[in-house]
Amino acid sequence: MLETVKTLCALDGVSGTEDSVRAYIKSRVAALSADVRTDAMGNLIVFKKGRKTPSKSLMLCAHMDEVGIIVTGITEDGYLKFDFAGGIDRRVVIGKPVFIGAHKVFGVIGNKAYHLVKRDERDKIPSVEEMYIDIGAKGREEAAKLVSLGDTGAFDGSILEFGNGFIKAKALDDRVGCAALLELLETDLPVDCTFVFTVQEEAGTRGAFGASFSVRPDIALIVEGTTAADLPSVSSAKRVCSLGKGVVIPFMDRSTIYNRELYTLLTSLADKNSIPWQTKTYISGGTDAGAVQRSRAGVMTAGIAAPLRNLHSPSSVGCVSDFDAVYKLAEVFLKEIGERY
Numbered sequence: 001m002l003e004t005v006k007t008l009c010a011l012d013g014v015s016g017t018e019d020s021v022r023a024y025i026k027s028r029v030a031a032l033s034a035d036v037r038t039d040a041m042g043n044l045i046v047f048k049k050g051r052k053t054p055s056k057s058l059m060l061c062a063h064m065d066e067v068g069i070i071v072t073g074i075t076e077d078g079y080l081k082f083d084f085a086g087g088i089d090r091r092v093v094i095g096k097p098v099f100i101g102a103h104k105v106f107g108v109i110g111n112k113a114y115h116l117v118k119r120d121e122r123d124k125i126p127s128v129e130e131m132y133i134d135i136g137a138k139g140r141e142e143a144a145k146l147v148s149l150g151d152t153g154a155f156d157g158s159i160l161e162f163g164n165g166f167i168k169a170k171a172l173d174d175r176v177g178c179a180a181l182l183e184l185l186e187t188d189l190p191v192d193c194t195f196v197f198t199v200q201e202e203a204g205t206r207g208a209f210g211a212s213f214s215v216r217p218d219i220a221l222i223v224e225g226t227t228a229a230d231l232p233s234v235s236s237a238k239r240v241c242s243l244g245k246g247v248v249i250p251f252m253d254r255s256t257i258y259n260r261e262l263y264t265l266l267t268s269l270a271d272k273n274s275i276p277w278q279t280k281t282y283i284s285g286g287t288d289a290g291a292v293q294r295s296r297a298g299v300m301t302a303g304i305a306a307p308l309r310n311l312h313s314p315s316s317v318g319c320v321s322d323f324d325a326v327y328k329l330a331e332v333f334l335k336e337i338g339e340r341y
Helices: 002-009 019-029 140-144 172-185 206-215 260-272 288-293 320-340
Strands: 034-038 044-048 058-063 068-074 080-085 097-100 105-110 132-134 152-155 160-162 166-169 193-198 219-227 300-308 316-319
Touching (some): 002 172, 002 320, 019 034, 058 206, 068 097, 172 219, 172 320, 193 206, 219 288, 260 320, 300 316, 300 320
Antiparallel strands (some): 068 152, 097 105
């Protein structure tokens, strides 16, 4: 599981440009006896038969895209103007390296030099309009040969294992979910299942909405990463969940009230199989579940997630034991669905 997570996180797949992530997953499933297709949105949809065909169709879903930047302009001096693709905290991007476009042009995000900052500006977070990306170009013409408007940029993908089972990487949200689905696909499945690797989740859960109409599931499990906020500066009432305490099984977030029957099933399966789990103690965030649940006449939808610190930043932090718990719970969920339906 860990090696798959690391491989996926090293790939760039900002919302709308998930090609390299999709290509890698597609290469891994090519040898399987599975039906593989890519829809008009770019979702990768993989159906694999299991030992049983249930009466209710099942879909597992994880998103391939990550947050990043998108180029919106080039100045006369050769600097790039940009906006964010996905929700990013402006405080964490200044001075961070990015790789832009298909040719991975290197750049560094900057803003006004500190000695020019006025006293009343020092406690303010610069707006994205005040920032720029330096790609080392001498002027607009030179920069335009390297980068085009609309190109996306991903943060530096360096990966580091540290501490007691922790990992730092970009795009842990949601390459952890993709890794869990991919590892499950490579097993002998207990039940027929459609695995959907979605696009543009960070830009408004756009891929999942179309995929849900295409796949037409009765039951869906969304496998995600979720914000932990278990930091000294955050009060206990707002910490959401914690690293190292197992898989997160949410009952609600800002886009979904999860199916109560499936929520109860997941928590009981975790207890029965000694899988450490927790729930969100602060309602926050939203996932593909919101789009899936509201598709067609409605879908029975549940979610599981790995808790992550510094979500939507160049340096997300996760705990390997939590990743393993996510995989294990998804595995026993598939088995239970096969026995129930």
